[in-house]
Amino acid sequence: MGDNRPWLAFFETTQRGTTSRYVLPMQIDWVRFDRDRYNPKAFAAVRQGAREGTLLDVATDEIFISLLLHNLRSSVTVDEVEGSRLEFRPTKKLLDKPQHELENIRAVETEQSNSTALVDNDYVVKIYRKLQPGINPEIEVGHFLTEIAGFANSPALYGSIELIEGDTRSAIAIVHAFVQNQGDAWTVSSGYLDRFVEKERLITADDHHEMIEDQVAYLRYMTQTGMRVAEMQMALASRDDIAEFKPEATAASDIRLWTDEIVSRAEPVFSLLAQRRNSAREQDRGLIDAVLALRNDLRNTLAELLPEDIDGLKIRHHGDFHLGQMLIVKDDIFIIDFEGEPRRPIEDRRRKAPAARDVAGLIRSIDYSATAALERAEKIAPDENGKLATALTGWRDRAIDAFVEAYRETMTDKRLWPADAKAADDMLKFFLIEKAFYEIEYELAHRPDWLRVPLAGLLRILNGEPQESV
Ligand SMILES: Nc1ncnc2c1ncn2[C@@H]1O[C@H](COP(=O)(O)OP(=O)(O)O)[C@@H](O)[C@H]1O
Numbered sequence: 460m461g462d463n464r465p466w467l468a469f470f471e472t473t474q475r476g477t478t479s480r481y482v483l484p485m486q487i488d489w490v491r492f493d494r495d496r497y498n499p500k501a502f503a504a505v506r507q508g509a510r511e512g513t514l515l516d517v518a519t520d521e522i523f524i525s526l527l528l529h530n531l532r533s534s535v536t537v538d539e540v541e542g543s544r545l546e547f548r549p550t551k552k553l554l555d556k557p558q559h560e561l562e563n564i565r566a567v568e569t570e571q572s573n574s575t576a577l578v579d580n581d582y583v584v585k586i587y588r589k590l591q592p593g594i595n596p597e598i599e600v601g602h603f604l605t606e607i608a609g610f611a612n613s614p615a616l617y618g619s620i621e622l623i624e625g626d627t628r629s630a631i632a633i634v635h636a637f638v639q640n641q642g643d644a645w646t647v648s649s650g651y652l653d654r655f656v657e658k659e660r661l662i663t664a665d666d667h668h669e670m671i672e673d674q675v676a677y678l679r680y681m682t683q684t685g686m687r688v689a690e691m692q693m694a695l696a697s698r699d700d701i702a703e704f705k706p707e708a709t710a711a712s713d714i715r716l717w718t719d720e721i722v723s724r725a726e727p728v729f730s731l732l733a734q735r736r737n738s739a740r741e742q743d744r745g746l747i748d749a750v751l752a753l754r755n756d757l758r759n760t761l762a763e764l765l766p767e768d769i770d771g772l773k774i775r776h777h778g779d780f781h782l783g784q785m786l787i788v789k790d791d792i793f794i795i796d797f798e799g800e801p802r803r804p805i806e807d808r809r810r811k812a813p814a815a816r817d818v819a820g821l822i823r824s825i826d827y828s829a830t831a832a833l834e835r836a837e838k839i840a841p842d843e844n845g846k847l848a849t850a851l852t853g854w855r856d857r858a859i860d861a862f863v864e865a866y867r868e869t870m871t872d873k874r875l876w877p878a879d880a881k882a883a884d885d886m887l888k889f890f891l892i893e894k895a896f897y898e899i900e901y902e903l904a905h906r907p908d909w910l911r912v913p914l915a916g917l918l919r920i921l922n923g924e925p926q927e928s929v
């Protein structure tokens with residue numbers, strides 16, 4: 460460790476008996492720590508003899524990023540303490556790429572524990588601040604999709620950095636090719652939806668034509684998404700000779716496991732809902748009651764949707780697929796962030812599952828995007844709620860239809876998506892239910908005001924018409 464070079468600090472925290480490990484790139488700036496000037500990257504004051512300095516988080520700083528990229532290109536292995544080492548593994552795509560001085564680095568603000576830096580129009584460097592032992596699915600799937608299967612709608616993998624301790628590896632960072640984009644699909648959808656709401660409010664016969672144009676443009680993205688998701692899944696299922704990716708027949712034991720997981724996730728959710736019922740918002744109570752009424756029958760419902768003797772394949776998949784995991788690139792979409800659901804253990808995230816799981820993820824996300832728009836509209840035009848809710852429901856259904864229709868058309872592998880419409884629909888419902896419970900759990904813990912979105916979603920899934928034309 461030089462006294463003015465960046466280094467990686469590893470530390471452990473224990474909370475309620477669970478120990479987590481984190482890694483943080485740090486550097487000392489030999490300038491006195493100034494408490495009065497807020498610097499989000501400054502941690503602490505440091506002193507060495509008479510010298511005073513500031514300890515900085517440099518995850519998205521130029522010196523650190525260029526050192527990281529340099530080490531990656533050179534396939535460096537750094538020996539750390541006690542036999543552990545840092546392994547920089549570049550892909551051929553990085554080595555083939557001409558090198559430039561780094562000019563412009565932008566930090567991406569994300570909700571996750573990761574830090575992401577966009578470097579010129581060349582690289583995206585993501586630091587996983589939380590260390591998780593195991594093979595990181597984003598590295599594994601990125602390598603498979605872009606190096607082996609040749610899937611073109613995900614950013615090329617440029618390399619990874621892992622901490623190796625004995626037989627265990629933990630991902631520290633991943634580098635991808637930068638893809639010029641108009642924003643992630645959640646942000647772009649929100650823009651479309653807000654314009655749609657504005658126009659709905661001001662609507663006259665003349666405007667109607669333009670409004671439809673706007674929707675048509677959006678629906679084209681959804682069609683593109685359906686096509687790309689199906690292609691991604693067929694790419695993920697394309698290699699029988701690579702054990703981690705080989706599609707496998709879904710066994711009765713898999714279905715029992717998935718069902719048990721949903722039921723055991725749902726139980727505490729039901730209990731919490733029952734507890735919160737009386738203090739919930741008036742308009743949520745009916746929904747809570749209706750969801751609670753499903754409690755006793757949940758296992759049977761799931762068993763009907765996904766019988767144990769179903770045949771079909773389970774495959775590696777995205778695992779945390781939603782609008783925020785797609786970039787809008789000209790008139791196409793790119794799929795990013797194959798880390799899986801961050802709250803699940805790494806081994807669970809690497810498990811195979813039916814293709815319907817990712818399809819369900821996106822459908823739920825479209826529902827969320829429409830409700831989020833209604834929520835924003837409510838603040839501006841509270842008295843137009845009924846009219847806007849109807850318009851947004853229509854928007855949501857058309858978006859889901861466009862996505863699912865294009866998906867079905869492109870998905871030609873009947874082992875991944877049942878030819879029988881009812882079987883396909885039931886399987887999709889099974890995973891929509893899984894997702895909805897995950898969302899309810901999340902909203903109960905973090906955003907009680909949003910609770911009604913997954914509650915209403917769950918009821919629609921269970922009572923509704925076929926999902927494919929919700
Ligand atoms: N290859 C890429 N090209 C351009 N921007 C990207 C790329 N990958 C990620 N980003 C930007 O970083 C954001 C977060 O990326 P993501 O991988 O989803 O990180 P997180 O794991 O923190 O969710 C994206 O929404 C996008 O704005």
Ligand SMILES: [Mg+2]
Nearest residue numbers: 783784795796
């Ligand atoms: Mg993400």
